[in-house]
Amino acid sequence: MFDRGSTIIKDASKLTFDYVPVELINRDAEMETLEMIMRPVVDTAASETAFVAGNIGSGKTATVKRFCMDMLDYCGRHNVPFGYILINCRQKTTDASILVQLIRYFDRDFPDKGFSPADMLLVLRKHIVKSGKRMLIVLDEVDSLIKRGSTDLIYQITRFSDDDYNKVSLSLILISQEYVLNKIDKASLSTFKSANTIRFRKYNKEDLVAITASRAKLALVDGTFDDEIIDFIADIAADTGDARVAIDLLDKSARFAENGSAGAIMAEDVRSAKNLMYNLVSASNLRQFGMNKLLVLLAVSRCIKNKTYVSQKAVENTYAVVCEEYETPAKGHTQFWSYIIAMEKEGFIKTFKQFDHAEGAIVKYISLPDIPASTLSRIIERIIEGVDDDEM
Numbered sequence: 502m503f504d505r506g507s508t509i510i511k512d513a514s515k516l517t518f519d520y521v522p523v524e525l526i527n528r529d530a531e532m533e534t535l536e537m538i539m540r541p542v543v544d545t546a547a548s549e550t551a552f553v554a555g556n557i558g559s560g561k562t563a564t565v566k567r568f569c570m571d572m573l574d575y576c577g578r579h580n581v582p583f584g585y586i587l588i589n590c591r592q593k594t595t596d597a598s599i600l601v602q603l604i605r606y607f608d609r610d611f612p613d614k615g616f617s618p619a620d621m622l623l624v625l626r627k628h629i630v631k632s633g634k635r636m637l638i639v640l641d642e643v644d645s646l647i648k649r650g651s652t653d654l655i656y657q658i659t660r661f662s663d664d665d666y667n668k669v670s671l672s673l674i675l676i677s678q679e680y681v682l683n684k685i686d687k688a689s690l691s692t693f694k695s696a697n698t699i700r701f702r703k704y705n706k707e708d709l710v711a712i713t714a715s716r717a718k719l720a721l722v723d724g725t726f727d728d729e730i731i732d733f734i735a736d737i738a739a740d741t742g743d744a745r746v747a748i749d750l751l752d753k754s755a756r757f758a759e760n761g762s763a764g765a766i767m768a769e770d771v772r773s774a775k776n777l778m779y780n781l782v783s784a785s786n787l788r789q790f791g792m793n794k795l796l797v798l799l800a801v802s803r804c805i806k807n808k809t810y811v812s813q814k815a816v817e818n819t820y821a822v823v824c825e826e827y828e829t830p831a832k833g834h835t836q837f838w839s840y841i842i843a844m845e846k847e848g849f850i851k852t853f854k855q856f857d858h859a860e861g862a863i864v865k866y867i868s869l870p871d872i873p874a875s876t877l878s879r880i881i882e883r884i885i886e887g888v889d890d891d892e893m
């Protein structure tokens with residue numbers, strides 16, 4: 502059952518969200534800013550703080566993880582005692598559980614219960630002093646910690662380095678989707694100099710093309726994907742600017758392609774993947790369309806099959822055949838196109854214009870971004886034929 506050799510995917514681990522790429526695409530400036538902020542930690546054992554904010558899936562966690570790994574590597578090569586701890590605050594729901602995880606970096610057997618937060622802060626401090634390491638603590642998804650009012654923990658941790666006696670080097674990187682600095686109380690806020698905020702801008706289509714292509718190269722067998730497929734995936738992900746959507750689509754498309762016979766990822770695999778992720782088209786949405794529009798949509802889905810997009814002319818030819826099949830008079834060109842535009846407004850299809858060398862003219866094209874053409878054809882056929890299908 503699962504023992505079939507893989508023909509598309511050569512390294513599935515590169516498609517997981519935990520995988521941290523060695524090189525992050527178009528995040529050099531952010532990496533350099535982090536380096537600039539943390540340089541005094543390496544040079545003079547200072548304590549620094551940085552705040553990383555940005556859109557969902559804009560590479561905040563991945564970039565900071567890569568930064569920590571690179572910093573550890575650098576310090577190791579230059580005999581600088583250094584360690585970092587990364588905590589996801591959404592997964593650790595109490596201050597106590599965050600403190601336990603911090604202490605376990607030094608003492609793996611530290612118990613879950615039995616210590617108050619105040620005691621644990623003392624234990625943590627002792628461990629840091631004893632280790633002689635410059636420590637960097639990363640609090641990821643810190644907005645969840647701040648929303649539940651746990652800003653005191655941040656304050657207590659930042660105070661470690663204020664103490665003149667047994668001075669420790671303890672730096673912090675806070676990561677959040679939202680801009681949460683204004684929710685932190687004044688005492689801790691004073692340690693967050695505004696210059697130390699790094700904003701991660703939302704990824705655009707070009708960024709997502711590069712991210713998807715680099716991940717495909719790492720994870721997939723050569724020759725199983727082409728530029729058009731990468732572009733198609735990036736285009737879908739560009740709606741949200743979330744790199745996670747692009748990687749997830751690539752992963753699922755590759756899995757669909759494994760089950761297909763083409764030996765490569767086809768546009769239809771990407772549509773199937775998207776359908777699996779969102780299932781945007783439901784039969785009830787389709788039923789609101791009358792027969793005429795449904796026939797046009799059926800013509801689009803039958804015509805497009807495995808292709809990324811088709812010309813308006815090709816769809817109109819298929820439309821004529823479909824109308825004959827369902828014994829309905831075909832509408833004229835203007836009416837046909839107005840149906841296409843109406844369904845584009847509903848989000849079922851997309852249209853664009855492009856120069857066609859064979860025709861020597863600008864041609865209108867139609868694409869089907871949200872659902873596999875075969876699934877869409879089947880759903881429409883059933884609605885037209887009046888089959889009441891509960892699974893739809």
Ligand SMILES: Nc1ncnc2c1ncn2[C@@H]1O[C@H](COP(=O)(O)OP(=O)(O)OP(=O)(O)O)[C@@H](O)[C@H]1O
Pocket residue numbers: 517518519520521522524525526527528555556557558559560561562563564677678712744745748
């Ligand atoms: N610049 C990039 N180059 C390569 N891969 C990237 C890049 N940015 C993000 N990724 C990948 O996209 C996925 C999502 O990125 P990441 O988890 O860092 O986003 P995030 O900003 O932390 O999102 P969230 O706000 O949801 O926590 C990860 O698998 C990550 O490896």
Ligand SMILES: [Mg+2]
Pocket residue numbers: 561562563641642
């Ligand atoms: Mg994250």
